[in-house]
Amino acid sequence: MLDPFDTLGIVPAFELDIEAVERRYRDLSRVLHPDRHVASSPAERRLSLSKAVEVNEAWRLVRDPIRRAEALLRRHGIDVKEGTEPKADPAFLMQMMEQREALSEAKVQGDPARVQTLAEQIRAKEGDVLGRLARGFARTRSEGEDLDWLVPLIGELRYYRRFLDEVSAIEDAS
Secondary structure (H helix, E strand, O other), rough: OOOOOHOOOOOOOOOHHHHHHHHOOOOHHHHHHHHHHHHOOOOHHHHHHHHHHHHHHHHHHHHOOHHHHHHHHHHHHOOOOOOOOOOHHHHHHHHHHHHHHHHHHHHHHHHHHHHHHHHHHHHHHHHHHHHHHHHHHHHHHHHHOOOOEEEEHHHHHHHHHHHHHHHHHHHHHH
16 A cells, blocks of 8 residues: 655654645656657556656645544554544434534525634534644654554544535535
């Protein structure tokens, strides 16, 4: 499995300077671009293309906080994929169901202000979880703490992402 941190040559951390990582990605992409290897042997061209694909995939992984967290957990022997997280807390699930019902009502009523209010509430919750993940990964790195307790947070982020994707779909349709 691809380790995006090694592929991009960056420190494995949850909190990243995304702009600096993007610059690193662009630099690597320029070096590996097939046009730069036209005069190379077929084997060298294939290797360059393969590396370019890896760099693209690594960038895609690290710029997404959920996938970045998954990659960090994989480095510690914890393989988390969508649907494999522990069951979410029933109270959390009930809150999300209520939020989705409210979003559905706002959509049916054609109330963009309500849609925005609901989106802001979820973005705030998403920000809180991202902060807890960042602090958890930072603390774990310095203290060697077990990472299993971070796994449910990734599940929460998935719920928030789906909600916000639905908000985007509503906005795009209007």
